[in-house]
Amino acid sequence: MTVAQEMETLLKGAFAPSKLEIINDSAKHSGHSGDDGSGESHFTIVIESEHFSGVSRLNRQRKINGALGDIPGQRVHALAIKASAPDE
Known part of the structure; x- marks a missing residue:
């Protein structure tokens, strides 16, 4: 299971989201601090x-x-979070 899939499973279980998108931004940070070469x-x-x-x-x-x-x-x-309620 990829890290993205694991995050999706955990977040669905915890919050039953009406919208969930997990975007892998790792390619944008290739060679930068924190890039471990895993692509995740x-x-x-x-x-x-x-x-x-x-x-x-x-x-x-x-x-x-x-x-x-x-x-x-x-x-x-690095993890950027954009969390909202449905009425927002």
Whole structure:
């Protein structure tokens, strides 16, 4: 299973998102700091879920990082998060 597939499984289980897109940005960072050569070092997550209604941007990111366990910072160097509630 790729890191992207693992993130998708974890996020779907935690947030039942109405929208989820995991974009692998690693090719844009080839040769830069944090590029481990795996092709899975930099990602953008776009997620929409009812779980984020009334939750601050910072707490949304904390919840997502928590759901992903050791992936951010350990197995993925950079993770951009765009989280929203359906009514936004």
